[in-house]
Amino acid sequence: MPEGDTIRRLAERIDGRFAGQRVRRCVVRDPRLVGVDLTGRVLLGADAVGKHLLIRFDDARTLHAHLLMTGSWRVGPAATEPDWRRRVELWLDDGRLTALDVPLLGMIATADEASLVGHLGPDLCAPGPPDLVTVVANLEREQVRPLAAALLDQRNVAGWGNLYANELPFIVGVSPNQPVGAISGLDDLVGIGAALIRTNAARGPQNTTGRRLATDDHWIYPKRGRPCPLCGTRLVGFDERESPWGRVTTWCPACQPVSAGATVVNLARARRLLALHPARRQPMFP
Numbered sequence: 001m002p003e004g005d006t007i008r009r010l011a012e013r014i015d016g017r018f019a020g021q022r023v024r025r026c027v028v029r030d031p032r033l034v035g036v037d038l039t040g041r042v043l044l045g046a047d048a049v050g051k052h053l054l055i056r057f058d059d060a061r062t063l064h065a066h067l068l069m070t071g072s073w074r075v076g077p078a079a080t081e082p083d084w085r086r087r088v089e090l091w092l093d094d095g096r097l098t099a100l101d102v103p104l105l106g107m108i109a110t111a112d113e114a115s116l117v118g119h120l121g122p123d124l125c126a127p128g129p130p131d132l133v134t135v136v137a138n139l140e141r142e143q144v145r146p147l148a149a150a151l152l153d154q155r156n157v158a159g160w161g162n163l164y165a166n167e168l169p170f171i172v173g174v175s176p177n178q179p180v181g182a183i184s185g186l187d188d189l190v191g192i193g194a195a196l197i198r199t200n201a202a203r204g205p206q207n208t209t210g211r212r213l214a215t216d217d218h219w220i221y222p223k224r225g226r227p228c229p230l231c232g233t234r235l236v237g238f239d240e241r242e243s244p245w246g247r248v249t250t251w252c253p254a255c256q257p258v259s260a261g262a263t264v265v266n267l268a269r270a271r272r273l274l275a276l277h278p279a280r281r282q283p284m285f286p
């Protein structure tokens, strides 16, 4: 799923392969890009801000993309998908860059990028130490909002998507439905989640268990109806229509009970569950 770590890795791949190269040919098939021709422009570089991808060119313009649930990019080889799925294709010195099924695309002045990403909370996958104090402060303002909804709101924090909104509450033993104001230890939760996504951004692919098998790389997402990997209780959840925040959500009713009073982030549980995960070596891991 394209979350902040995936987009950061994508930006680095595009940057590493194509930065400084000239566009030899350009085909756009997206109605929002009618009239755009990047032929002759130099691709200066690619960057990620949260889940937004920004590809900058030497005419002071930026190609902006958000992959939502469906989009992807082919970096290097020619795409074999049918024409209508290839929304943008650029031929560069060292191969082809293709936007596949990308639902949000636009061309903006590079100077105006803030109009697209300026509202976002701190970017967990940006280079340099992330501003976790602001992330915690933003979450603390969410008092009555369920934890998963607050984690998904990119104005609070940019990067976590639905995978982390499921896995992080499970790892710390807190219900995704628990109001944020009734959770103590938010700073630990944020530190663990930041360590996970930054580790996955650096190493890829997304993994929340530290186990190597691709079938075993997430704890509970999206495994509703199956036994909890820790206690064996049947996992419950919402599908997209049932969920108050519109996303598939899974949790263990035994490990993650909703509490009428305050719930404490279970640091011992998180350390046990992530014993094999290299995120434990990140400095922000509590």
Ligand SMILES: [Zn+2]
Residues within 6 Å of the ligand: 228, 229, 230, 231, 232, 233, 252, 253, 254, 255, 256
């Ligand atoms: Zn359980």
